[in-house]
Amino acid sequence: MIKRDYYHLLGIDPSASLEEIKKAYRRLAHQYHPDKNPDNPSAGDHFRLITEAYEILQDTRKRAAYDRQGPSMGRWGFEGFGEPPDFSPQKDFVDGIFEEILEDFFRADRPRQRRARGTDLRFNLEISLEEAAWGSEQKIRFSRKSICPVCRGSRCAPGTQTTVCPYCEGTGSLRTQRGFFIVETTCERCKGEGEYIPRPCPRCGGAGVLKIPQVFKISTPPGADNGTRLRLAGEGEMGRNGGSAGDLYVILSIRRHPVFTRSGNDLTCEILVELSLAFKGTEVEAPTLKDPVRIKIPPKTPPGKIFILKGMGMPALQGRGRGDLKVQIRVEAPSRPGKKEREMMEELSRQGRKGKMGPEEASFPRSAN
Numbered sequence: 001m002i003k004r005d006y007y008h009l010l011g012i013d014p015s016a017s018l019e020e021i022k023k024a025y026r027r028l029a030h031q032y033h034p035d036k037n038p039d040n041p042s043a044g045d046h047f048r049l050i051t052e053a054y055e056i057l058q059d060t061r062k063r064a065a066y067d068r069q070g071p072s073m074g075r076w077g078f079e080g081f082g083e084p085p086d087f088s089p090q091k092d093f094v095d096g097i098f099e100e101i102l103e104d105f106f107r108a109d110r111p112r113q114r115r116a117r118g119t120d121l122r123f124n125l126e127i128s129l130e131e132a133a134w135g136s137e138q139k140i141r142f143s144r145k146s147i148c149p150v151c152r153g154s155r156c157a158p159g160t161q162t163t164v165c166p167y168c169e170g171t172g173s174l175r176t177q178r179g180f181f182i183v184e185t186t187c188e189r190c191k192g193e194g195e196y197i198p199r200p201c202p203r204c205g206g207a208g209v210l211k212i213p214q215v216f217k218i219s220t221p222p223g224a225d226n227g228t229r230l231r232l233a234g235e236g237e238m239g240r241n242g243g244s245a246g247d248l249y250v251i252l253s254i255r256r257h258p259v260f261t262r263s264g265n266d267l268t269c270e271i272l273v274e275l276s277l278a279f280k281g282t283e284v285e286a287p288t289l290k291d292p293v294r295i296k297i298p299p300k301t302p303p304g305k306i307f308i309l310k311g312m313g314m315p316a317l318q319g320r321g322r323g324d325l326k327v328q329i330r331v332e333a334p335s336r337p338g339k340k341e342r343e344m345m346e347e348l349s350r351q352g353r354k355g356k357m358g359p360e361e362a363s364f365p366r367s368a369n
């Protein structure tokens with residue numbers, strides 16, 4: 001008669017604490033789990049025995065009874081293996097420790113179960129020059145992979161759950177003997193995941209995730225330029241298996257402006273002045289990012305002359321001060337100039353050659369309206 005000593009099976013002392021019992025069982029279950037020992041059929045039998053031992057010893061009442069009776073009780077015969085009941089992992093098996101062990105297996109064996117940070121997302125947003133200058137509030141819309149709201153990521157239809165793949169018995173792979181070789185192939189039924197979904201979630205089709213439209217309100221900073229990057233931490237794709245989410249990057253680009261061209265923080269625009277007025281001198285209205293301002297055009301202003309409006313350009317991004325606004329004069333010549341007009345044009349280009357072309361700070365008319 002073979003007596004089975006549960007304490008001995010688990011390699012522990014009869015005075016072992018519950019913690020020690022759990023620890024011993026975890027260690028042995030790892031060692032003898034059939035998934036880990038596909039080539040050793042007796043490992044499964046041993047696994048059943050240590051599991052039985054654990055089931056009894058972790059239960060205070062059963063353990064006390066066992067301690068009183070000694071190794072003569074059990075679910076199946078102590079006198080040999082008898083007919084061991086079919087062992088199939090059950091979800092509610094002994095206070096979750098079995099689930100923990102299975103999880104450990106998945107972690108160790110399946111790369112797909114590894115924790116992974118979510119992908120960063122990029123969103124290109126075009127804004128106007130005015131919005132770039134003053135800062136703006138924008139709404140962006142995009143779709144992002146998110147946990148399915150119906151199955152909450154379980155991939156199963158509500159009220160159902162995954163089962164161990166009956167094809168590969170949860171290993172994710174199938175072994176077949178070909179002559180001397182053992183060929184291992186990925187289980188086609190579960191695609192190597194070891195889990196089987198009897199009824200996939202109708203909303204996500206069993207993916208557990210789906211693209212869900214998102215709307216974000218963001219503010220763009222004053223002074224933003226082409227390529228300015230805004231980072232929204234944690235708003236990218238979700239991570240896998242508890243990994244953190246990626247980030248969302250909003251990349252700004254500035255729409256072409258009908259009046260201003262930008263170079264760094266400076267802006268340039270052109271003003272057309274009639275020939276006779278450029279010759280005599282006049283006042284013109286120069287556009288700015290806000291209200292237009294009147295500036296003086298002194299007599300004999302050559303075409304191409306630049307007047308600078310200090311501090312009326314773009315604000316510096318994350319800095320102090322602002323760039324300048326450069327107003328370049330274009331002289332409008334008549335298509336068929338007479339003698340007088342031709343003389344004026346010659347005089348203006350002479351002025352230009354004499355070095356009067358250089359940029360100059362704009363002056364404003366004395367009387368403010």
Ligand SMILES: [Zn+2]
Nearest residue numbers: 148151201204
């Ligand atoms: Zn779903």
Ligand SMILES: [Zn+2]
Nearest residue numbers: 165168187190
């Ligand atoms: Zn399978």
